[in-house]
Amino acid sequence: MKNIKHITHPLIEHKLTFLRDVKTDPFQFRMLIDEITYLLIFEACRDLELKDVKVQTPVSTANCKKLKTKVMICPILRAALGMLDAVFKIIPDASVGFLGFQRDEKSLEANFFYAKLPDDYKNRTAIVIDPMFATGGTAIEAVKFLKQKGVKNIKFISIIAAPEGLKKFSEKFPDVNVYVSAIDEGLNEKGYIVPGLGDAGDRVFNTLS
Numbered sequence: 505m506k507n508i509k510h511i512t513h514p515l516i517e518h519k520l521t522f523l524r525d526v527k528t529d530p531f532q533f534r535m536l537i538d539e540i541t542y543l544l545i546f547e548a549c550r551d552l553e554l555k556d557v558k559v560q561t562p563v564s565t566a567n568c569k570k571l572k573t574k575v576m577i578c579p580i581l582r583a584a585l586g587m588l589d590a591v592f593k594i595i596p597d598a599s600v601g602f603l604g605f606q607r608d609e610k611s612l613e614a615n616f617f618y619a620k621l622p623d624d625y626k627n628r629t630a631i632v633i634d635p636m637f638a639t640g641g642t643a644i645e646a647v648k649f650l651k652q653k654g655v656k657n658i659k660f661i662s663i664i665a666a667p668e669g670l671k672k673f674s675e676k677f678p679d680v681n682v683y684v685s686a687i688d689e690g691l692n693e694k695g696y697i698v699p700g701l702g703d704a705g706d707r708v709f710n711t712l713s
Contacts, residue, residue, distance in 0.1 A: 505674040509683045511547050516540055516685045523663070524701045530710035534586055537635060537663070537708060540685055541590035544661050548631060548683045549575075549595070576601045576628035576655075580646055581618065583705035584633045587661070591633070601625055603632070603649065605642045609694070614642040619649065629657040635704040637662035637684060639695050640669030640676075647677050659683065663704075666690055666697045 522528050523536045555572035558565055575598040577591045591598060604618030622628070632646050643660060650658055658680050660673075665684040668691055673682065688697050696702075706712045 505670060507674055507678050507681050508670050508687075509547065509681055510687055511544055511683055511685055513543060516543055520664075520686055524699065526702070528707075530707060533707045537586045537704070538590045540663055541587040541633070541661065542593060544663070544683050544685060545591060545594050545631075548659050548661050548681075552629065571595075574624070574628045575599070576622060576625055576630045578603050578630050578632040578646065578650070580605060580632065580634040580642060583635050583703075583708055586704070586708035587633045587635060587663075591631070599624075599628060601630065603646050605645055607642060607695075614645045616645060616649065621653070626654045626656075628655070629659070630655050632658065632660045633662075634660075635663045635708075636697060636700070637665035637669050637673075637682070638691060638697050639666070640672040643669065643673050643682075644676050647673075647680055664688060664697055664700060 519536050519540050523533065552571055552573040554569040557568050557570045559568050575595050577588065577598050578601045579585055579588050581602060581604040599622040601621035602619065605614040605616055607614055630650050634642065637643055647658055660680060660682040662682065662684050664686045666688055670682065688700060690698055692698050
């Protein structure tokens with residue numbers, strides 16, 4: 505699976521330990537999601553195109569680079585909203601295209617319910633974000649939606665993934681790179697990642713009962 509990029513780093517491994525811990529409170533959990541996403545964005549944006557510019561320094565004129573690529577971040581509602589601030593810290597002028605999918609807990613299929621894209625979405629590189637990459641169903645539906653809308657360049661960032669979902673996605677979209685910080689053992693009978701970290705959305709927004 506050449507399109508699957510497993511990003512390993514001592515700081516990511518350290519933060520993942522606390523992220524997984526059931527004792528980690530919602531505030532710290534949100535901070536960890538933000539920090540890991542920040543580190544993953546560096547790798548996902550490594551090949552973005554640059555353009556030459558000149559700027560005036562206090563001393564002289566400098567030949568510099570600016571991003572030529574226009575970026576559209578596509579958070580999958582709702583858990584990915586916890587990753588969004590990290591993106592704005594690094595690409596403050598990125599546009600946002602919201603994608604809404606609800607997983608059917610019986611069939612484990614992703615049902616589309618909402619999308620709001622910027623007007624110039626076809627001219628942007630889409631970076632889809634979702635903290636959990638489990639069965640791959642939501643990721644596949646999200647990328648399929650964007651491709652059908654005419655988006656040419658798509659990347660996907662997730663924090664924890666299951667090998668089953670990555671394999672399924674890679675077979676469907678070998679041209680879309682997926683950046684993940686952990687590939688876990690697999691899925692349980694409910695389609696949850698094991699060992700995983702539980703429901704990322706509930707932990708981000710403190711809606712656990």
